[in-house]
Amino acid sequence: MYSYEYPRPALTVDCVIFGLDKHTLKILLIQRAKEPFAGSWAFPGGFVDMDETTENAAKRELEEETGIQDMFLEQLYTFSKVDRDPRGRVVSVAYYALVKMQDYKISAADDAQDARWFAVDQLPPLAFDHQDIFSVAMERLRGKLRYQPIGFELLPEKFTLSQIQDLYEAVLGKKLDKRNFRKKILSMNLLVDLQERQKGVAHRSAKLYQFDRNNYLALQEKGFVFEI
Amino acid sequence: MYSYEYPRPALTVDCVIFGLDKHTLKILLIQRAKEPFAGSWAFPGGFVDMDETTENAAKRELEEETGIQDMFLEQLYTFSKVDRDPRGRVVSVAYYALVKMQDYKISAADDAQDARWFAVDQLPPLAFDHQDIFSVAMERLRGKLRYQPIGFELLPEKFTLSQIQDLYEAVLGKKLDKRNFRKKILSMNLLVDLQERQKGVAHRSAKLYQFDRNNYLALQEKGFVFEI
């Protein structure tokens, strides 16, 4: 019926990289130097090699663009509109990544292109169908954050309760009650009290916590389901 | 950096088709006639044409195999292990479909191959990485069923409360309390009481209901979230 020699779409990956800048959720974009969409901003991405999985391709692109290794990375969706790239048929597997912005000062990418962080509610016009990709990514992040402890991937190793709450408020787009939020998150036994405090703040300093990944895995085995 | 003329992986779609047979969740498999994996069972699928989206390719394959149109169809995940197909590099975008088995008596496919429904807990060995695809599909179905009203896609238009409950029990793999289940599902106002009853059963006949899609969409607008 079909032959392995039929014309094939080109296969690429695109990466939506989320970072948290104080109270603002941001994504990393790259300004395109060439046509099509020269001057427009786009997600970092590139072609999938014959000897790598799409996930490896995404990791490779991420490292090339940001130098970051070992970040949270998850497949998002595969975009295949026939005319999504004016140069020809290109199917793209999109991934999204969560990075700890503080740890890595990604000012510009390794290559000549301009790379910048943009607040998710102040994006420039995006190239290709990247606006669609962004919408799907935002929706996924919002959904996942509620029932999986992935928010910690956006925070520094040591963080305060207010930082987590700010994160949740930034992503979910609504205010949460401080007392109820703390009660809930502490009752899950997923945070280790580091017996340390913030430094260099002009007010009462907050206690620092760390996410207890091991206990999360152990609890998960017993049927525990994270939810906020 | 990259050229559009680089070698490209082949691109296929595979479809996990779920159906409900009384109390049993089943999937449709096709027996392979040729090598590799001749005689093994596999999900229906095929190559993506240059002028169709992956979703259209999946729909086309589904129609070719089952004759069904307009079923629930959703992208599942893209599988890209380098050696997943012994014939060469093939990346596959998997979809899953929910069909009303009663409506369509899919005994065998249009073409010569053997197509059969298998209970999900009694599957034969599967070709390629289709066991992985199946695992992801089951997990997705279980997850989605709880917070989106997609179960109705597996039931006839008119169904009884026991039928929905059986469906949930089959997919989630556990018994549910009859009174609590009914209370919950009726309280959502998503079921229209058709003022009709089952026929041809050797016991008290049950009331028939229909899913109220319009009201679901209206409620969703107002922030209602389905959950069982």
Added chain:
DNA sequence: CCAAAAGTGTTCTCCATACACCCATGC
């Protein structure tokens, strides 16, 4: 001493859960 954020308890409402018996129908 002032500004700024940290930290903390109680009440109420509502929803999930547990649980057992009678009813209608066809054979």
Added chain:
DNA sequence: GCATGGGTGTATGGAGAACACTTTTGG
């Protein structure tokens, strides 16, 4: 009349939501 599944109500406990003031610290 009996076997089979249909259909129904209540009591309890626990979790989510609402809500405001005191504490600490640096400047």
